[in-house]
Amino acid sequence: MRQARKAMWLWKGLHLQLSEFRSITGYDGRAGEDWHTHKRTLASTSWKNSYKPTVEAHRRLAAFTKERKANGDWFEGEDFAGNLALFYDALLQAPNCGAEDLVRGSRGIMKSFWRGSSTEGGMRIL
Helix, strand or coil: CHHHHHHHHHHHHHHHHHHHHHHHHCCCCCCCHHHHHHHHHHHCCCHHHHHHHHHHHHHHHHHHHHHHHHCCCCCCCHHHHHHHHHHHHHHHCCCCCCHHHHHHHHHHHHHHHHCCCCCCCCCCCC
16 A cells, blocks of 8 residues: 555645646647757747747756655556555445545545646646
8 A cells, every 4th residue: 555655645745746747838648759949939029938948848847856766755557546446446435435535535536636627628738
């Protein structure tokens, strides 16, 4: 269960970091070529107002990942998904916490997380 809790805290941290990143950069697309295209479009704008904050937000996201790996708080491959599933499985089996409570709580969390995202009705992760 310890690994499952660790996976949940990582998931929470990742989503907080991604939310901040999206807020600063105005980007909510996929990682890879789309991100590089977005950065190239910013290169023609004000360095101080657009490009610099975007580069700094990207560096903070990378530093978050690097720090978690250095501290042993990172998962590779299916370990992350499996441990996160174990965490939620344990929650669903809690005697004083029914599925309806979890659904209601999850909706509130996800609404606040996805607020401002341009993906209506769907979720997109970097």
